Amino acid sequence: xxxxxxxxxxxxxxxxxxxxxxxxxxxxxxxxxxxxxxxxxxxxxxxxxxxxxxxxxxxxxxxxxxxxxxxxxxxxxxxxxxxxxxxxxxxxxxxxxxxxxxxxxxxxxxxxxxxxxxxxxxxxxxxxxxxxxxxxxxxxxxxxxxxxxxxxxxxxxxxxxxxxxxxxxxxxxxxxxxxxxxxxxxxxxxxxxxxxxxxxxxxxxxxxxxxxxxxxxxxxxxxxxxxxxxxxxxxxxxxxxxxxxxxxxxxxxxxx
Amino acid sequence: xxxxxxxxxxxxxxxxxxxxxxxxxxxxxxxxxxxxxxxxxxxxxxxxxxxxxxxxxxxxxxxxxxxxxxxxxxxxx
Numbered sequence: 001x002x003x004x005x006x007x008x009x010x011x012x013x014x015x016x017x018x019x020x021x022x023x024x025x026x027x028x029x030x031x032x033x034x035x036x037x038x039x040x041x042x043x044x045x046x047x048x049x050x051x052x053x054x055x056x057x058x059x060x061x062x063x064x065x066x067x068x069x070x071x072x073x074x075x076x077x078x079x080x081x082x083x084x085x086x087x088x089x090x091x092x093x094x095x096x097x098x099x100x101x102x103x104x105x106x107x108x109x110x111x112x113x114x115x116x117x118x119x120x121x122x123x124x125x126x127x128x129x130x131x132x133x134x135x136x137x138x139x140x141x142x143x144x145x146x147x148x149x150x151x152x153x154x155x156x157x158x159x160x161x162x163x164x165x166x167x168x169x170x171x172x173x174x175x176x177x178x179x180x181x182x183x184x185x186x187x188x189x190x191x192x193x194x195x196x197x198x199x200x201x202x203x204x205x206x207x208x209x210x211x212x213x214x215x216x217x218x219x220x221x222x223x224x225x226x227x228x229x230x231x232x233x234x235x236x237x238x239x240x241x242x243x244x245x246x247x248x249x250x251x252x253x254x255x256x
Numbered sequence: 257x258x259x260x261x262x263x264x265x266x267x268x269x270x271x272x273x274x275x276x277x278x279x280x281x282x283x284x285x286x287x288x289x290x291x292x293x294x295x296x297x298x299x300x301x302x303x304x305x306x307x308x309x310x311x312x313x314x315x316x317x318x319x320x321x322x323x324x325x326x327x328x329x330x331x332x333x
Contacts, residue, residue: 074285074289077285078281078282078285081281081285081311082278082281085277085281085311085314085315086274086277086278088315089274089277089315089318089319089322092315092319093319093322093323096323098322098323098326098327099326201311205304205307205308205311206304208285208288208307209288209303209304209307212288212289212292212300212303212304213292213300214292214300214301214303214304215301216301216304217301222304226308229308229312230312233312233315233316236316237315237316237319240316240319240320240323241319241323244320244323244324244327245323245326245327245330247330
């Protein structure tokens with residue numbers, strides 16, 4: 001029981017932390033340049049939209065869990081694999097220097113410049129500030145919402161644990177953010193992205209195979225061996241990339 | 257409209273940012289599933305390790321080609 005909850009909560013917390021840090025950079029850029037009222041309301045509205053998305057997609061998965069158990073494991077396994085492989089690939093490319101590291105400070109400066117260029121009418125409701133923040137929370141949070149639904153699909157308690165992980169990450173990010181009032185560039189985003197990618201890939205393989213009615217030799221303990229194999233493959237991949245491109249390439253993520 | 261387009265782009269990107277990885281992951285899953293059905297009950301449990309091997313091979317091949325492409329782009333040949 002504890003393992004099931006931890007499996008849902010830990011990756012959800014880490015994935016959410018990465019995404020909230022990215023959203024926070026934009027929110028703090030809006031707040032510092034245009035005032036805090038609109039970005040706070042924009043953030044709250046974005047979170048409310050995400051809650052609706054989790055409720056809409058999460059509720060049927062839990063309600064019909066027992067009736068479609070096998071097919072359900074397959075769907076969740078495939079979803080986790082698609083997310084996990086994507087995060088893992090990107091993190092490995094960043095570790096190897098092929099893709100440029102996500103620079104929160106640089107993004108902050110770019111956002112501030114763009115927001116300043118929009119101009120400000122202090123006497124009126126700040127539409128731009130609202131939409132910038134709403135969009136940041138919604139777009140970064142969409143990934144969190146899908147990960148929460150996929151990890152929580154094991155049942156009601158797992159969904160609660162996954163939601164709790166995401167909410168805790170939001171609380172941690174905003175608490176730190178409220179103190180420092182600048183981008184949280186000290187957070188090791190790429191390492192966390194790698195950990196989440198490795199975990200999601202591991203769970204995807206495990207649950208996906210269970211959907212094929214495979215019995216793993218050590219049951220849940222097999223997760224550790226799969227995770228070890230994923231990490232080992234990643235180390236081999238980073239070494240391989242270092243041989244192919246010793247100086248790296250630093251290509252922007254969207255161009256790869 | 258702009259927000260909807262960004263949201264769609266984001267959802268699409270969530271699953272298929274890199275076409276080769278996304279299609280390859282689905283193909284690996286289908287191959288392991290077909291194996292589990294075709295080999296019968298005795299060997300069915302080998303579909304799990306098979307899925308693992310297929311996915312890790314896919315990851316290495318994808319990263320190799322991506323690394324080669326990025327290096328060629330950088331050095332101009």
